[in-house]
Amino acid sequence: MRIAVLGTRGIPANYGGFETFAEALSVRLVACGHDVTVYGRSNYIKTKQKMYRGVRLIVLPTIQHKYFDTPSNAFLSTLHALFKRYDILFYCNSANSFFTLLPRIFGRRVVLNVDGLEWKRAKWSWFGKAVYHMSEFLSTFFPDHMVTDAREVELYYKRKFNKKSTYIPYGATVDRVKSSEVLDRFGIKKNHYVLYVSRLEPENNAHAVIQAFEKVKTNFKLVVVGDAPYSRDYILKLKSTRDPRIVFTGYVFGKGYRELQSHAYCYIQATEVGGTHPALVEAMAHGNCVLANDVPEHREVLGNAGVYFKVKNPDDLANKIQFFLEHPEEVKAYGTKAEARIKEKYTWEKVASEYERLFLKLI
Numbered sequence: 001m002r003i004a005v006l007g008t009r010g011i012p013a014n015y016g017g018f019e020t021f022a023e024a025l026s027v028r029l030v031a032c033g034h035d036v037t038v039y040g041r042s043n044y045i046k047t048k049q050k051m052y053r054g055v056r057l058i059v060l061p062t063i064q065h066k067y068f069d070t071p072s073n074a075f076l077s078t079l080h081a082l083f084k085r086y087d088i089l090f091y092c093n094s095a096n097s098f099f100t101l102l103p104r105i106f107g108r109r110v111v112l113n114v115d116g117l118e119w120k121r122a123k124w125s126w127f128g129k130a131v132y133h134m135s136e137f138l139s140t141f142f143p144d145h146m147v148t149d150a151r152e153v154e155l156y157y158k159r160k161f162n163k164k165s166t167y168i169p170y171g172a173t174v175d176r177v178k179s180s181e182v183l184d185r186f187g188i189k190k191n192h193y194v195l196y197v198s199r200l201e202p203e204n205n206a207h208a209v210i211q212a213f214e215k216v217k218t219n220f221k222l223v224v225v226g227d228a229p230y231s232r233d234y235i236l237k238l239k240s241t242r243d244p245r246i247v248f249t250g251y252v253f254g255k256g257y258r259e260l261q262s263h264a265y266c267y268i269q270a271t272e273v274g275g276t277h278p279a280l281v282e283a284m285a286h287g288n289c290v291l292a293n294d295v296p297e298h299r300e301v302l303g304n305a306g307v308y309f310k311v312k313n314p315d316d317l318a319n320k321i322q323f324f325l326e327h328p329e330e331v332k333a334y335g336t337k338a339e340a341r342i343k344e345k346y347t348w349e350k351v352a353s354e355y356e357r358l359f360l361k362l363i
Contacts, residue, residue: 001359002035004086006077007070007096010040010059011052014253017170017278018092018115019044023055024171028352030054037086039077041069066230067128074099082106088359094118095131097138104144109362112143114153114165115275137161144362147355150275152296166358169301170276171348172285174339175258182256183263186223186247193221193247194321195264195288197257197279198271199228200235205270205293205311207238212317214243218325222246225260261286266324266331269298270311276301281346284338289331291320301346305337 005022013019026036030053037056045059060080062073070093078099081089089103094114104110118132139146140163148154148165157163180190194213198204206224213222222243227250228235239248252260261267267283269292280301283290290306292298299308307324309317324331 001029001087001363002085003029003037003088003090003359004081004084005036005038005090005092006081006099007074007092008038008040010045010057011038011055012045012047012254014044014251020278021170022092023052024173024348025352025355026055027053028348029356032352032356034356037084039073039080041073043069070095071098078102082108087363090355090359091143094135094139097135097142100138100143104142109359110143111145111147111358111362112139113147113149113168114139114157115149118273145358147358148275150297151300153275166354168351168354168358169346170278170281171346171351172278172281172342173348174285174287174342176262176286177255177258178262179255180259180263182249182252182259186249188221188223188247188263190263191265192219193223193264194266194268195223195225195260195283196268196270197225197260197283198277199231200224200226200238201228201231202234203271203273205272207234208311208314209268209270209317210238210241210243210246212314212321213246214241215314215318216321216325218245218322220245220265220325223260223264224248225250225252225257227251258286261288264288266291266321266335268317268321269293270317271295271298272311281342285342285346287335287339289324289334290338291317291324302338303341305341306334 008018008022011023013023022038026038029036040059041062042059043064060076062069074096089108089110091112100110140161146165147168149170154165154167157165196209200206267288267290269280271277272295292302292306292308293311294308309320
């Protein structure tokens, strides 16, 4: 098949979950013998390479603005793709549903991964939320087919729009690395830090994690990995903490990110909006003991292979961090269960195989 992936910032991944997903999926589809092109944005992808691990790269301009970055590039990518002979146009993000009708009019097969319920995010104004509500509606009939990566999101579309979708979760690679260059750079010791990874936006609750950790009695560190392009005030407030044990690394990708996941003592997932969170399955795949905010999406992924806390109660998280710091045998047991759950349900090989099956069925 000739497959185009549109709507992400592009690969090699250097931003977030959809980009990591696009990279992991595309290289595996290429390995299966398919011809794959990934469209990217010029403000994120700086490489001059035309190919990456067998995947063709097309980098197009965008308008670098909170509201226009995604749609402007998706529109240009769609126009470009119409002049190519792709069998499948695969869009990521429900906001791009607006652009999926045009290729269908020209007879192309179009699939859309809608992601989570973006209108719940605090960063969006009433206008942004309204656009996402409209995009959800359009997602149910503009593309040929819709993919959801979490059962809760699948149920949401079924209940609200009576629309069936194909459930295919996010994936991860079970792996650990021995190197520790990024740890050395930030003055972190192996197995002596609690790890938190997310875009630093209010609904991801980095502030709640920091408040909880400030109450914990330990010489371990809290390592906060992530950033966000449109949350400067919020990030400055996070960094105003006076606790010297809290380390902010900013974005870390590739080998450095794997090092941080490989050598953490335990991992905290505090998000409350979204589907299957990439950092959560990646933490599990690295054999980490996970403390997760008690929401249905996390219970779906983690099951009984982790421990849950109430994010609105900082004492709850603080007490559970303290417990695990004092009970390393429990940390090891939960980490083993988390890794086994990934091998059973969430490998990239299984994810790529399910997408391949769906694309073949559509054409």
